[in-house]
Amino acid sequence: MSRRRGSSIGKFELGDTSPSLSTMDVSKHQRQKSSERLISLAEKPTTDKQVLKKLWLSYLELCYRQTWIHPLTVLLATIGTYLISNPEGKIHQFLEKCIFPSYPIEGTDQYGKGENDFYFVAYYAIFFTFFREFMMCIFLRPLAYHFGITKEGKVKRFMEQTYSIIFFGTSGTCGLWIMSKLPIWFFQTTPMYIDYPHKTHDLYFKVFYLGEAAFWLQQFVILILQVEKPRKDHYEFVFHHIITVALIWLSYRFHFTWMGLEIFVTMDISDTFLGISKTLNYLGSPIEVPFFILFMLVWIYMRHYINLKILWSVLTEFKTVGEWELNWITQQYKCYISQPIVFGLIAALQLVNLYWLFLVFRILYRIAMGGPAKDDRSDDEDEEEEEEIKKDQ
Template identity: 65%
Template sequence: MSGGENLDVPQDGRRRGNSVGRINVGDTSPSLTTMHTSKFQRRQSDARVYALNEKSSTDRDIWRKLIIAFNELSYRQTWIKPFLVLIFSVATYLISDNGSAIHLFFEAMIIPSYQIEGSDQYGKGINDFYFVGFYALFFTFVREFMMCCVLKPLAIRLGIRKEAKVKRFMEQTYSMFYYGVSGPLGLYIMSKLPLWFFETTPFYTNYPHFTHDLFFKVYYLGQAAFWVQQSVVLVLQLEKPRKDFPELVLHHIITIALIWCSYRFHFTWMGLAVFITMDVSDFFLATSKTMNYVDSIFTGPFFCVFVLVWIYLRHYINLKILWSVLTEFKTVGEWELNWETQQYKCYISQPIVFGLIGALQLVNAYWLFLIFRILKRYIVGGDTVDERSDDESEEETVSSEEDNKKNQ
């Protein structure tokens, strides 16, 4: 495998799993494609396939088969239903009368609202909730399309056959794609602001941040949409939760609370810094695990790089932000509670901000402990089994014949 570990090769020629790069630390939620498939769902699929093979003698039978075929196709290609809803929404917006209630509703969903006339700045309001909801659906489509049409065929082409590993590969490769975009985008937005590079004082000297330019607003609400989509799918994952399910749920709850509170109470510059620490480290994490699934010789060295990035961003920078909440939150800028002027940097918000970021830090610290255990196993060359990973010995093997059959 990676990093020169001496792993025994079983008689069947397959390599034993290595926990380096495979730890579930900070995993995003499974997609609809990679969720556990129950026996009931498989029986339903088999029943639909059987019904499609029955003889059709009437027009009613043909219509019935069309409905069954659509249900089976959308079961296998999970991107179809969200795609149809997106197409319906955009089409309704385009063909509806300007100024009508339906047009304004879909406009609020699709296009950022509250542009301040005569400037490049955007305010905040109730329409932002509609925007987040629509793009949560958009992320569902993008993720499922990539899973079904790009990443699963890629996994098979790369020789990954075990079902659990195929699903993990798909999840982590998609995470590489998302965080590979959101991380640099966040850094680009930060570079245009006084808080580059993770300067904390501007959080408070320029507070409150009522408005933002288009890129900042779309980025921030896009992050909210991404995490809302992740949380909804996580709630749906009720049949077979992973071993890190409680930590994952807590992480999602804290993240959603941070996003909403920071946006509503104008702490978005601080929120941007936290987003970047999460996204960049998650990119390195997902890349490390993806390398492991394809048996890259760079898995071990890259995992060590990931550990350094994780410590710097998730701990050093976040602790720096926490320290600023204790030391600069009160002393820099105005310090009062005024609902009319929306001045919320006060004795109430300080412990709330510290508590939310501190809770995130505790989750990260727990994950760091597990990361160090994996790193120790890699360095000393001892046990490489990650007890936090689900047992894959009984998972089904995904054969190319089955995939070809499903894609017919």
């Protein structure tokens, strides 16, 4: 399939999606080790020891090619150990904390909070690693080839953005559904303070919130571990992830989860439209420019109007609506200490979003001035990447 040269829409550095294990650059050392394994596997084994070595090398090579196998192994080993272990034993009880939500309140549909939630988040960070890598390797890479995307740089970006559509589209929809059952439906701010503190939640709310925490923890770890050439907005990207993780933990610990839910939804929905906009560019769709403009409107409404509305409520309603005191016994933390912290973290997130909005308007300007314009990551760079890989091989 003949493909046209892409516009800047698909390549501008914007959004919350970190690289995955399967889209990281493969080092020369990794490729060399793979070649050595393939040479060893081609040799005919003559002893049992060599057969075992060949099985081990086959497993390593398979994991090198299919990055979802390692996390799946951890998940299966965990579930298997849980099922066969003594229900009264410490191992079984520990794994139960990892696999299932903790602190159900007897006689109600509510769940409390506690240190066991850290185990749950850590375990499902591993799950999201598996799920993401599985989708990348098994479905999204073949899908990219199916649509005629062959340059490795574009394939990787297509995979990342298509996965973001899957995850953020699902989580944004779930977040809206959960919000619809609460007084804060459609981003109301006053109920966040009237009913504070929110010390318990139903199962759906708790799983959603901790699931978001697990996703962002996984994203943050991958971002720290990634070895590819950093994006041009690398520091802003890292700063965004640090602020996001801090907001999640502090909002959960100090019971500002209704506010956190609203911010989650604004991020997830806007990222869904961002992923669709970029993917349409990679596919060379004729509606990429109209959809880019739609994405801009959604981004401005969600990431700026709604978030500024929440910021304004922190200034005007945080103190005047509901109780205003610091009481560690009753877990009442809406006070003179938490107000500047809450405002500062959301404002910091807003600063990163404003920087990304500047990039959005820069792309719009380039489109208005006559169409595609060269951006920081060009198709020529993709060709250079492929050429370098060929030389190493």
